[in-house]
Amino acid sequence: MKQAQDVWPRVTHAFLTATTVVALTATASSMAFAQPATYVDSQKPGGTVKLYSAPDIHSVVMDAPTLPLLVQDASDHGFYPVKVDGKRYWVDGMAVKVVRDVQAARCSKSAGVQAAGTLGAATNRCQ
The missing domain is CATH 1.20.5 (Single alpha-helices involved in coiled-coils or other helix-helix interfaces)
Known part of the structure; x- marks a missing residue:
């Protein structure tokens, strides 16, 4: 015992x-x-994106010379940090279109067509 x-x-x-x-x-x-890459682009084709020196709307510096811009870190007060010519700027999240580099699901059998009421309905998901 x-x-x-x-x-x-x-x-x-x-x-x-x-x-x-x-x-x-x-x-x-x-x-x-790895987290998927996130880019910011203008909301309309051919539009511009304003760059800010700090995450607030009172510090406009210039318009972005090239688009889309790669987001460098997490957002702060609705602003995304980006780098242009090696210098850090901020972009207003309400004035841009956020594009995430997402890959489709890879599986041997697709879920097929789903009804809109189906939880998790999507054509690129697996069964």
């Missing part, structure tokens, strides 16, 4: 260690996937 009582803490410790390793591995693998 004494041996059975001595084994239980070891089993518990081994179980907790294994659970921790699995959780850390899952977290690390989910962080390994």
Whole structure:
């Protein structure tokens, strides 16, 4: 009976260690996937995008020389950070079209046509 009582803490410790390793591995693998690139472009074809020196509407510097612009980091107060000629500027998120570089689902069997009321309805998802 004494041996059975001595084994239980070891089993518990081994179980907790294994659970921790699995959780850390899952977290690390989910962080390994790169986020899709995000670009900002003018709302209308041939339009311009204003660049700001700070994330507020009172610091207009110039119009963007080229479009689309690659978003460099997370947005701040609705403004997206971009780099033009090596210098950091901000773009008003309400004045641009945000374009994300998203890939279609890759699967052997497509879900096919779905009704609009179907949860997660999309033609590029897998069954």
